[in-house]
Amino acid sequence: MRLSDTVATVNGTEISRLELDNAIQGFAMGVYRKPMESLTDEEREKAKGMAMEKLVARQLIYEDALARGLEVPDGAVEAEIEKVAANFPNVEELYGTLEKAGLSKEAYHKMLHTDLLVNQLTDIKLAEVDDITEVEITSFYKENSEKMSKPERVRASHILVKSDGGEGREAALEATEKLKERLGEESFEDIAKTHSACPSGAKGGDLGWFGRGDMVASFEEAAFSSTVGEVGDIVETPFGFHILKVTDKDGGGEVSFEEASPKICEFLDRKKKSEYLAAWVADLKSTAEVQVFDVPMG
Structure with missing residues (x-):
């Protein structure tokens, strides 16, 4: 060498x-x-x-x-x-x-x-x-009780039509609008499986749960401001155009000792x-x- x-x-x-x-x-x-x-x-x-x-x-x-x-x-x-x-x-x-x-x-x-x-x-x-003891877990919970809260989360599905923002932008937007119009006749999940350019399309567009900071800003803002079950306005991100549907919401809040205990144990260990x-x-x-x-x- x-x-x-x-x-x-x-x-x-x-x-x-x-x-x-x-x-x-x-x-x-x-x-x-x-x-x-x-x-x-x-x-x-x-x-x-x-x-x-x-x-x-x-x-x-x-x-x-x-x-x-x-x-x-x-x-x-x-x-x-x-x-x-x-x-x-x-x-x-x-x-x-x-x-x-x-x-x-x-x-x-x-x-x-x-x-x-x-x-x-x-x-x-x-x-x-x-091993971590119950005393250690209890002590940690009491000392950090003000931090023991669940962040706000949403669960959403989407249908993505890719666009690089260039010459094909208008065509991509038009294609997204046409897909959105079909939602009255076809289910969101079926359209996502057939037409979404995101891998989540295989699961009917389901992205699972995510919190603030997990998605790009425009998508996050639309998701957290949407009503559960409704399909909102088309959202544009650097990935393209999205038809978005929020399927569930969790407002977060205080975490009980019983809820927090397993994660505290894991963290301390x-x-x-x-x-x-x-x-x-x-x-x-x-x-x-x-x-x-x-x-x-x-």
Whole structure:
């Protein structure tokens, strides 16, 4: 490996630029819901920091797993490859795709081996964390009672006619108006299944429940201001024209302890485990030689 390809070392083991870029891409999609190439400079730096932290922690945990004598079960790597290969015509296509991305077959197998050991030891460490008690849940609820409220939500269905806002805009609007006129003769669900350009058309246009901030502004405003069961005015968004029908509404309000308890337990459990793992990794790092190089973003 060329020195310029190395972004960090952990006890002498190199972390490559490819590994960093892949990790950044994962954070870009998971945190920012967009590819790495579309991140702002600030977002990219934050994603880079999170990615580097994750890669260093991964290597530290891997080395700890080896020191403890943990082993990957026979056939586990092959089973993982089989799962991924199921998304390709055959396993050779998988390896070919990885090669194009700069990851050799051997490097891919090593990566899977590392991940399996890291996950194995992480599960062992998480099993050491105490369960959340009723006292902790009650205390959290009382301390955060003013925040314990359900946001306003609506459930809606729509029929989408795509438009890019260009020359085809008027034709798209006319087509939407004609579909809306047919609602007296045909059901909303049938028209959505036949004519909607949205994947929700397969479900009769049902978008499920959503809250404020989940949809583009014009669609959200129309949905929250509509009456349940009525088909309102045609709504235009960057995706095209929508025939919208709100099918249910939930005004939100205070959440009882019984309602909140499962989510509080889940939140506290996740928080406690996250803090436990962070403390463990910090301890591993305190006795390790970690070097992170100042590598410019591509």
